[in-house]
Amino acid sequence: MLRTDVRLEWFVSFLSVIDTGSFSAAAEVVHRSQPRVSMHVAALEREAGVPLFDRDRRPVALTDAGAVLAEHARTILRQLSRAEAAMAAHRGAARGVVTLGSYPSASVAFVPQLLERMARTRPAIKVVLVERPTLELDGALAAGEVDLCLRPMTPPPGPSVEYRPLWREGLIVVHRPDHPLAALPEPLPVPEVAEYPLITIGRLGSPEAMGFETYRAFRERGFEPNAVQATNQPQTLISLVRSGLGIGVTNLLAVATADAQGVVARKLDVPCGRRVAVHWSGTNPLTPAARTLLREIEGSDVPPGTRRLAPERP
Numbered sequence: 001m002l003r004t005d006v007r008l009e010w011f012v013s014f015l016s017v018i019d020t021g022s023f024s025a026a027a028e029v030v031h032r033s034q035p036r037v038s039m040h041v042a043a044l045e046r047e048a049g050v051p052l053f054d055r056d057r058r059p060v061a062l063t064d065a066g067a068v069l070a071e072h073a074r075t076i077l078r079q080l081s082r083a084e085a086a087m088a089a090h091r092g093a094a095r096g097v098v099t100l101g102s103y104p105s106a107s108v109a110f111v112p113q114l115l116e117r118m119a120r121t122r123p124a125i126k127v128v129l130v131e132r133p134t135l136e137l138d139g140a141l142a143a144g145e146v147d148l149c150l151r152p153m154t155p156p157p158g159p160s161v162e163y164r165p166l167w168r169e170g171l172i173v174v175h176r177p178d179h180p181l182a183a184l185p186e187p188l189p190v191p192e193v194a195e196y197p198l199i200t201i202g203r204l205g206s207p208e209a210m211g212f213e214t215y216r217a218f219r220e221r222g223f224e225p226n227a228v229q230a231t232n233q234p235q236t237l238i239s240l241v242r243s244g245l246g247i248g249v250t251n252l253l254a255v256a257t258a259d260a261q262g263v264v265a266r267k268l269d270v271p272c273g274r275r276v277a278v279h280w281s282g283t284n285p286l287t288p289a290a291r292t293l294l295r296e297i298e299g300s301d302v303p304p305g306t307r308r309l310a311p312e313r314p
Contacts, residue, residue, distance in 0.1 A: 008080070011073040013040035014052065015283045018070055019142070019160045021059030031144070044069075074160070074282060081285030095124035096289035101137045101149030102129060105234055106276065108257035109303040110150065118296060125289045133232040134212075135202070141281055147290040148297070152251075153275040154213055163277040164294070165309035167302035171217060171273035172255045172265050174241045174248035179264075181247065187269035194223040197246035199237055201254070204230040214249045217270040225249075234258040252305050275309060 016026035017037065027034040045052050052066035062070060102111055111129060118127050130146050137149045138158050151157065153165070173188050175181050184192060200214045204227060218225045228246050231237050234254035241248045242262045251274040255265045278297045280286060286294065302308045 007040075007043075008077070010040040010044045011077060012283060013037045014044055015070060015073055015077075015160060017041060017053070017060065018062060018066075019158065019283060023060070028143070077285055078162075078282065081291075096287060097126045097128060098148070098287070098290045098293045099128045099130055099146045100293065101140050101146035101151070102131055103134045103137065103151055104131060104232065105251065105253040105257050106150045106303075107131050109253045110300070114297065114300055117300075118293065122292060122296070125292060127293060133202075137279075141279060144281075144284065147286065148278055148280050148294060150276060150278055150297075152213065153277050154216065157279055160282045161279050162282040163279040164298055165275060165277045165311065166297070167306040168275050168309050169252040169273055169303075169306040171213060171249055171268040171270055172252050173268050174238060174250065174255060174260070174263050174265050176241065176244065176262070177264050179247065181266075182264060187267040189269050190218060190221040190223060193247065193249065193268065194218060194221075194225065196226070197228040198225045199229045199231070199240050199246045199248045200225065200227050201232055201237070201250055202230050204228075213251065213274045217249075217268065217273070220270075238263055253303055256303075256305060276306075277309075 012030055013026060013032065013036075016030045017023055020026045020028075023037050023041075024034050027037045030037065041052065048065065048069060050065040051063050052069060054061045054063055100111070107129065115127055115129070118125060130140060132140055134151050135155070137146070137151045138161075140146045141149050141161065142158055150166075153163070157163070173181065173193055179196075181188060181192065181196070198214075200212065202212050215225055229240055231240070234250065235258045237248045237250055237254070238258050238260055240246065248263075249268060278294060280290070280294070
């Protein structure tokens with residue numbers, strides 16, 4: 001039976017090993033030495049009275065008992081985080097530094113208004129913006145480099161990441177005015193768009209990029225996109241299209257926040273494009289300042305042209 005004086009840091013190390021798949025990677029995430037992480041897990045196993053990991057497998061795998069304890073450990077840390085946020089209201093206004101990760105088009109269309117309001121209404125909280133491509137935001141969150149991050153909900157983030165949905169935006173086809181697609185009515189059908197070389201977001205040929213909305217939208221209609229170039233910068237995508245290297249398919253905000261002179265931007269005929277959420281680590285409790293920023297993000301107006309997403313049921 002686990003004693004009531006089990007240390008919370010044991011749970012943090014334990015969950016980090018689960019989330020990263022190894023003791024060495026967990027040590028980097030929680031900023032402790034590998035022997036210290038191993039000691040925490042060993043102490044937890046002594047208190048539980050059963051092995052929590054099958055160490056003969058690579059990456060290390062949970063035993064049945066370990067899976068049960070992991071679920072309770074996450075619940076305990078979440079509840080403590082919520083308790084800390086609740087107590088912050090009784091200690092006065094939250095203060096401190098919060099690091100917010102974001103991808104380029106959200107940084108332009110959503111973040112400036114958020115930061116202006118935080119500076120005006122929450123001057124004791126300093127928000128530091130860290131702008132990264134979507135897939136790099138996952139690593140920054142896991143490493144503790146950012147407290148919160150704005151990112152698309154696909155590809156799915158890493159394990160032990162919590163989120164709150166914010167908005168949905170359509171997918172947009174970008175082409176030159178003299179392109180054959182100009183003769184078709186809007187929204188443009190996927191079969192017609194799939195006939196042409198495609199410029200999209202992400203990294204060309206990256207397995208992770210195959211989870212982006214464009215690839216999913218094409219494959220759901222039975223087509224494989226002929227991607228010839230990829231970029232994480234909306235302005236670069238438009239410039240490549242303007243140069244005649246292909247047509248672009250990207251999210252609405254990417255086009256709305258870039259200089260689209262010399263190209264035509266039109267809707268793609270798919271029911272659901274990009275969904276965006278605010279994400280944070282479920283392993284490391286948020287500080288009161290980070291909780292305050294989270295509430296501000298949830299209460300903010302969504303960018304023009306997008307639709308607010310309803311909160312998901314637990």
